[in-house]
Amino acid sequence: MRKITIVLIFCFTYFHIFGQEVEEQTIFFMENNNGIIYIDNSKGAYFTVEFPGDSLIETEIPNAYLIDDNFFQIMKYKYSSKQYSNKSDTTKEIELLKFYEKYETDYLEKEVYKQEITVSNEMFKNKEGKRFYLWYYQMPELEQKQDTDEIEEVATHQLYLTFVCNENVCGIYMPVTSKEAFNDKIEIIKTISENIDIYGYKVDLNALFYKIDAQNEGRELQYADTIRGFEFDIPNWLNLTENNSNKYWIATMPDIDNVKNAVLVQWFDKSDFKSLKKFNKAKIENKKLGDRVGNTIWMLKKELPTPENCNGICYKVNLMSGKTIYHSQQVTYKTKKAYLLVTFTATDKTYEKNLPKFEAFLKGIVIRE
Numbered sequence: 001m002r003k004i005t006i007v008l009i010f011c012f013t014y015f016h017i018f019g020q021e022v023e024e025q026t027i028f029f030m031e032n033n034n035g036i037i038y039i040d041n042s043k044g045a046y047f048t049v050e051f052p053g054d055s056l057i058e059t060e061i062p063n064a065y066l067i068d069d070n071f072f073q074i075m076k077y078k079y080s081s082k083q084y085s086n087k088s089d090t091t092k093e094i095e096l097l098k099f100y101e102k103y104e105t106d107y108l109e110k111e112v113y114k115q116e117i118t119v120s121n122e123m124f125k126n127k128e129g130k131r132f133y134l135w136y137y138q139m140p141e142l143e144q145k146q147d148t149d150e151i152e153e154v155a156t157h158q159l160y161l162t163f164v165c166n167e168n169v170c171g172i173y174m175p176v177t178s179k180e181a182f183n184d185k186i187e188i189i190k191t192i193s194e195n196i197d198i199y200g201y202k203v204d205l206n207a208l209f210y211k212i213d214a215q216n217e218g219r220e221l222q223y224a225d226t227i228r229g230f231e232f233d234i235p236n237w238l239n240l241t242e243n244n245s246n247k248y249w250i251a252t253m254p255d256i257d258n259v260k261n262a263v264l265v266q267w268f269d270k271s272d273f274k275s276l277k278k279f280n281k282a283k284i285e286n287k288k289l290g291d292r293v294g295n296t297i298w299m300l301k302k303e304l305p306t307p308e309n310c311n312g313i314c315y316k317v318n319l320m321s322g323k324t325i326y327h328s329q330q331v332t333y334k335t336k337k338a339y340l341l342v343t344f345t346a347t348d349k350t351y352e353k354n355l356p357k358f359e360a361f362l363k364g365i366v367i368r369e
Contacts, residue, residue: 027063028205029056032212035195036067038074041203044167045076046241048203050195052188064173070188071175076168084164086258087324090131093258094123097133097162100169104160105137113140126193128237128254129353133162134189154178161189164258165198199239200252200260207240223249226368228267229336233364237357238263253354261346261354263361267338279339280313280332287317296321307331307362312340319345327351329358335367 026042035052053068064073077100084096105119121135136159157176162169172192176185207221214221215236224231234240238251239260247267252260273279284301291298299318306314312332319326326345333340342365344358 030209030212033216037208037212038065039203039205039208040074040076041205044078045165045170046199046202047165047170048197048199048208049074049172049192051192073173074170075173076165076170078168090257093131093164094133096164096169097123100162100171101133101135101160115140124190124193126196128194129256130163130193130196130198130254131257132193134186135160135162136186157182157185159185159189161193163193163196166258197239198255198258198260199241200262202242204240204242211236211240220364223265225267228338229368230267230333230338230340231366231368232265232361235357235361235364238361253357256350256353259347259350261344261350263358264341264343264345266341266343267335268341270337270339273339276312276332276334276339279334283332283341284313284315284317284330293319296326299325304329307359307365309363309365309367311367329355331362333365333367336369 026040026045028039028041030037030039031054032050035050036054036056038049038051040047051067051070051072053070055066055068057066058064059066059071061073063075064071079096083099084092101119101121105117109116117137117140119135119137121133123131123133125131136157138157139155154177155175156178159174159176160171161174162171164170172189174185174189176182211221211234220236221234222231223234234251237254239254240251243250249265250262252262254260268279273282287293287298287301289299296319299320301315301317304314304316306312310331311334314329314331317328317330319328324347326347328343328345330344331342333342342362344354344361346354
């Protein structure tokens, strides 16, 4: 099991390989000032896509929509652990994306067009470091000439934006019609890649709603616990996952190489510890090599300078889970009624990349007396 560390009037072809049954009540939509947000909360997906536009019309094609004047189809296909896992390297990810391109084009050539098609492709990363594979082709001449007197518009090109999304290869299909500029469509689909968020677990719909509302008003969302006496800002890049616990808050950072680092805030009643010093020793300082913490084994630790607003301690810790060593930064705080343990956990490749984000998160923590 893989571990997670979301025919109109045109002559269209659309995804063949990404056939799926959409589970009931797992696809949702929200609107913000910039467009329409598509949310896939089905098991093993957990992603959102922001599409530019104001209006949405569902079509008869499965999981396909008209958003303003643009047609999109969003599909996904579960890959096997033999093809790829979150422990695989970049080469395996690229092979997986190219595998489905070939699978689809083979079908199109043999079953749809009965001839070869010329495919162009591009591998790129968005600003957050997420890898995407864009491939496209021009419609064969014979296909373009069919029934042109009776069709107002025909598709001239087919665009496919694909990416790994937790347990799926996901794709966004977008056609280019005879009345549209090809380069404009390329620009639209690349812009969409900047607005795709992959979550580490189910999207917290209520939290996302409030986050969108805050963004629309030009402010950051805040988490406030008035009883325990602390609050913190929630940066726009943090992805808020579903959580029914009254003992901790958790969110995941943007996907890098299909790894989603977590930020965890835990609170403990003061009555469980005699002092902050005792809390620090129990949670960090007295831990030694080989101690088991949850499903990890404690390895090494190193004390770090505390953030400006921290009244506790700060350590970098190495933890082992299975054969993988994780890097963690752990920071403690004292509030009027609780002790906090704030944790950032990452892989060897993502720790340094995401550390500035965690440091920025810590600056937003406020302890109220």
